[in-house]
Amino acid sequence: MRSPEIKLNTFKSLSVGGAAAVSWYFATNALLTGPMSNVVSVVGAVAISALLPSYLGARRARYIADNQSLALGQHIDVLNEHAIVNVVDRSTNLTEVNDRFLEVTGYSREELIGTSVHNLYCDENQKLAPTIHLLLSMGKSWSGETPLRRKDGSVFYTHTTVRPIYDLKGNWIGSISARTDVTQTHELLAARDIAQVTDEMKDDIWIVDCDMMAATYMNKVALGRLGLRRAAEQLIPLSQLKGVDGVGSILATCRDMRSTGADNAQFETEYCGKPFHIGVTRLKAGTLKGRFMVVMADMTKRVSEEQRKSDFISTVSHELRSPLTSIKGAMGLLLSRAAGELPDKAVSMLEIAHRNADRLVLIINDILDLEKIAAGRMEFDRQVVNISDLITETKNANATMQQRFAVKVESNSDDSPIWINTDPNRIIQVLNNFLSNACKFSKPGSTVRIVIEDQSDSVRVAVKDQGTGIPIKDQHKVFERFADMENSNRSAKGGTGLGLSICKAIVEGLGGNIGFETTEGIGATFYFVLPKTEANMEITPADNVVKMRSAS
Amino acid sequence: MLKLIHVEDDADIREIAKMSLDLAGDFDVIQCECGEEALARVQDYTPDVILLDMMMPGMTGRQTLEEMRKLPHLANVPAIFMTARAQHAEIEELRNVGAADVISKPFDPMSLADQIKSAIRK
Numbered sequence: 025m026r027s028p029e030i031k032l033n034t035f036k037s038l039s040v041g042g043a044a045a046v047s048w049y050f051a052t053n054a055l056l057t058g059p060m061s062n063v064v065s066v067v068g069a070v071a072i073s074a075l076l077p078s079y080l081g082a083r084r085a086r087y088i089a090d091n092q093s094l095a096l097g098q099h100i101d102v103l104n105e106h107a108i109v110n111v112v113d114r115s116t117n118l119t120e121v122n123d124r125f126l127e128v129t130g131y132s133r134e135e136l137i138g139t140s141v142h143n144l145y146c147d148e149n150q151k152l153a154p155t156i157h158l159l160l161s162m163g164k165s166w167s168g169e170t171p172l173r174r175k176d177g178s179v180f181y182t183h184t185t186v187r188p189i190y191d192l193k194g195n196w197i198g199s200i201s202a203r204t205d206v207t208q209t210h211e212l213l214a215a216r217d218i219a220q221v222t223d224e225m226k227d228d229i230w231i232v233d234c235d236m237m238a239a240t241y242m243n244k245v246a247l248g249r250l251g252l253r254r255a256a257e258q259l260i261p262l263s264q265l266k267g268v269d270g271v272g273s274i275l276a277t278c279r280d281m282r283s284t285g286a287d288n289a290q291f292e293t294e295y296c297g298k299p300f301h302i303g304v305t306r307l308k309a310g311t312l313k314g315r316f317m318v319v320m321a322d323m324t325k326r327v328s329e330e331q332r333k334s335d336f337i338s339t340v341s342h343e344l345r346s347p348l349t350s351i352k353g354a355m356g357l358l359l360s361r362a363a364g365e366l367p368d369k370a371v372s373m374l375e376i377a378h379r380n381a382d383r384l385v386l387i388i389n390d391i392l393d394l395e396k397i398a399a400g401r402m403e404f405d406r407q408v409v410n411i412s413d414l415i416t417e418t419k420n421a422n423a424t425m426q427q428r429f430a431v432k433v434e435s436n437s438d439d440s441p442i443w444i445n446t447d448p449n450r451i452i453q454v455l456n457n458f459l460s461n462a463c464k465f466s467k468p469g470s471t472v473r474i475v476i477e478d479q480s481d482s483v484r485v486a487v488k489d490q491g492t493g494i495p496i497k498d499q500h501k502v503f504e505r506f507a508d509m510e511n512s513n514r515s516a517k518g519g520t521g522l523g524l525s526i527c528k529a530i531v532e533g534l535g536g537n538i539g540f541e542t543t544e545g546i547g548a549t550f551y552f553v554l555p556k557t558e559a560n561m562e563i564t565p566a567d568n569v570v571k572m573r574s575a576s
Numbered sequence: 577m578l579k580l581i582h583v584e585d586d587a588d589i590r591e592i593a594k595m596s597l598d599l600a601g602d603f604d605v606i607q608c609e610c611g612e613e614a615l616a617r618v619q620d621y622t623p624d625v626i627l628l629d630m631m632m633p634g635m636t637g638r639q640t641l642e643e644m645r646k647l648p649h650l651a652n653v654p655a656i657f658m659t660a661r662a663q664h665a666e667i668e669e670l671r672n673v674g675a676a677d678v679i680s681k682p683f684d685p686m687s688l689a690d691q692i693k694s695a696i697r698k
Binding site: 338341342345346347348349350351352353354356357360362381385403405 | 586588589591592593595596599631660661665668681682683684685686
């Protein structure tokens with residue numbers, strides 16, 4: 025493919041521009057023009073001969089000019105094949121491009137001429153544009169690396185030299201850029217950097233190509249685990265790893281992501297006989313685009329540490345509960361006068377001890393719950409229940425609390441039943457927490473209201489007190505563990521400081537959300553919203569029978 | 577009077593349980609400190625209810641019950657476990673091996689008798 029326009033313009037500049045134009049011809053026209061053509065051979069030769077020293081004879085001058093033109097033409101062929109060249113005017117609009125430019129960018133000449141070269145720039149070289157412009161205006165050239173965007177949006181990297189160009193009067197009229205495509209070098213360097221970094225990592229890393237059904241890259245630890253060595257052209261067919269447990273699920277996940285378009289997936293599986301956490305990410309750029317990076321973390325140590333921690337907490341809680349059984353039991357029997365009447369002062373002190381033993385039990389239970397939450401092992405026993413029943417049960421269970429704090433509890437739980445598919449014991453735990461907090465922080469003689477709100481797909485349960493409210497400065501830490509809040513007076517109120525953080529984990533674990541509204545000095549409302557029922561649940565209102573439709 | 581055999585390795589807890597059941601007045605209580613002792617005792621004794629601590633040195637409560645169930649006269653006697661490890665999965669497991677109820681420790685001495693009677697009725 026040829027670019028006669030460039031040759032012609034080059035000639036025009038050259039023929040009249042004097043010595044400066046000659047040097048520009050040699051410097052840039054060699055890059056710009058296509059294969060030797062009649063236009064160049066004739067016009068170029070004439071131009072050169074006109075400028076040669078006068079003492080050379082016309083024939084000799086002609087001979088030299090012809091030879092130079094021939095050589096230049098050959099240079100031009102090579103450089104035109106190699107370099108990506110464009111010319112822009114002072115407004116950066118493209119006036120000329122060579123065929124290589126079109127080939128690399130994917131545009132047609134018609135699409136480019138007259139448009140700004142900046143349209144091809146990535147964000148990073150948009151920033152360079154003013155610097156280059158300044159240098160060109162000062163008659164200087166610029167060289168450096170510039171990424172450009174192809175018509176399909178992909179990026180290629182070029183090493184670029186930009187020089188200013190002038191008209192016959194020496195006015196700066198634009199610039200000419202010659203670029204070398206360095207994308208491959210760039211990617212090889214990037215791949216080498218990635219390899220250097222990933223080889224240092226403890227996790228196994230694969231790059232998987234679903235089409236080739238192969239791992240195109242594995243880091244050192246991944247290769248070592250499979251007993252493989254790094255080859256120069258690394259391509260490990262996954263069929264070669266058929267016998268390795270876990271490989272099937274990794275490949276299945278990559279394929280699934282390819283068909284669904286998902287960008288990330290995470291799962292746990294046995295791999296090479298050990299528990300592994302697998303993270304798969306779709307790669308979106310460079311030569312690796314469309315492949316999947318698989319990061320595999322060996323969880324053996326973590327699992328055994330978690331198990332040890334869990335066993336320890338479980339054992340400690342058991343060891344604490346056993347003596348507490350005796351302490352609480354003995355005090356409970358004494359308080360119930362099982363051993364006869366007691367002086368009032370003794371009863372009062374026993375009550376304090378009994379109350380604090382209760383608190384210790386709550387703390388142990390909460391610590392166990394927190395351990396389950398931290399380990400992601402909070403268990404839910406879902407059943408279809410009427411939320412109103414759970415509220416009535418909680419109200420009854422907190423009768424003593426209501427008496428102790430002289431608070432009246434009202435609810436609208438007698439309204440028509442609202443069925444939800446949830447863990448009733450865990451919801452009672454949340455309701456107990458809300459209600460006991462409301463009682464503790466209410467003014468004596470005030471009323472705590474439990475309000476159930478039947479929303480379209482969900483149910484909202486709010487416990488509203490007329491207490492002191494929560495100061496603004498403490499509101500952000502309400503659901504934090506052991507949040508040290510003003511007015512909380514935990515020891516006197518009998519709280520553990522863990523309850524609300526556990527409630528949050530429970531409600532969120534059940535697919536709902538939790539929150540509060542408060543005005544200092546007026547009171548607080550704690551609420552949760554839970555999804556009501558699953559679509560496959562049938563409720564027969566006549567006899568309140570709830571059935572799960574069998575899966576079809 | 578309900579005949580109850582209580583197997584518990586902690587002497588203090590045995591005493592608390594005995595006092596609370598005596599207070600209720602409806603139970604005739606026999607206590608053993610381990611599964612082996614309980615198994616020897618039930619060879620010629622048929623209780624109306626078996627109350628077993630779960631975690632005991634030697635035979636656990638569960639193993640003790642499994643051995644008791646092999647005795648024809650104890651095959652259908654309601655069994656209740658007491659456990660300080662009141663984990664959901666563990667409670668489910670105990671129910672699956674035939675527990676009529678699982679009482680969490682610390683228990684309320686004033687309602688222990690009622691809890692046992694309610695489990696028997698179930």
